[in-house]
Amino acid sequence: MGLASYFDAMSLTIVGGGTLLATFLRCGTGDCRRALAAIGQIGRRRFDADGARAELAVQVREIREDGLLRANPHHFGDRELDDATDALLGSRSVDALLAAHEAHKARRMEASNRAVRTLAQAAELAPVFGLAGTLISLARLPAEGLSKGAYMGSISMAVLTTLYGLLLANLLLAPLARMIERAAAEEERERQKLVDWLAQQVAPAMPHRKPTIVAPGKVVAAASA
Numbered sequence: 001m002g003l004a005s006y007f008d009a010m011s012l013t014i015v016g017g018g019t020l021l022a023t024f025l026r027c028g029t030g031d032c033r034r035a036l037a038a039i040g041q042i043g044r045r046r047f048d049a050d051g052a053r054a055e056l057a058v059q060v061r062e063i064r065e066d067g068l069l070r071a072n073p074h075h076f077g078d079r080e081l082d083d084a085t086d087a088l089l090g091s092r093s094v095d096a097l098l099a100a101h102e103a104h105k106a107r108r109m110e111a112s113n114r115a116v117r118t119l120a121q122a123a124e125l126a127p128v129f130g131l132a133g134t135l136i137s138l139a140r141l142p143a144e145g146l147s148k149g150a151y152m153g154s155i156s157m158a159v160l161t162t163l164y165g166l167l168l169a170n171l172l173l174a175p176l177a178r179m180i181e182r183a184a185a186e187e188e189r190e191r192q193k194l195v196d197w198l199a200q201q202v203a204p205a206m207p208h209r210k211p212t213i214v215a216p217g218k219v220v221a222a223a224s225a
Contacts (some may be wrong), residue, residue, distance in 0.1 A: 056198055
């Protein structure tokens, strides 16, 4: 039995087309677009940690040599790190650096989670349409009987639609969701390590702020040691 015997255009249309349509209707245009974008990034290097560290090392050196007021921000194309260094130099605060990082992290994780949920939804729907194709093929059997060839054709379609649904879900859609999830988690780990390193490097150059004492009715700055 050759591979050609496992191909049936009608079965593929029912399972593949039905899964795509149902996923689109459930998840919407935005989530489907995010899923496609995430699939397009599979196999590509999402974040160059070594390159980013080298670029930030220049910024750190300038901060240490010239101070925060005279240091100029270095932008090298990574939106998060560009915004984070702008916040750091603008506010002269490590807290602003960390806050900018957390804001970008939340947006990235939301986009990644939506892409993963969309593919997981599709993986759940594929076997359903495999079953739907099976029912459609069996419903085509006439009640008054039919030839052996037509009977075997309907049974073949019933089996293939079930097979297509299982393969689409477990060998394509679910693995894609996990690949995107793992890539996003790896990027977050690399970014977090880099931001922690940057915060540690610039911390000695941060101005020391006077603590405040909250008294009834007023706020009084405490004397520096």
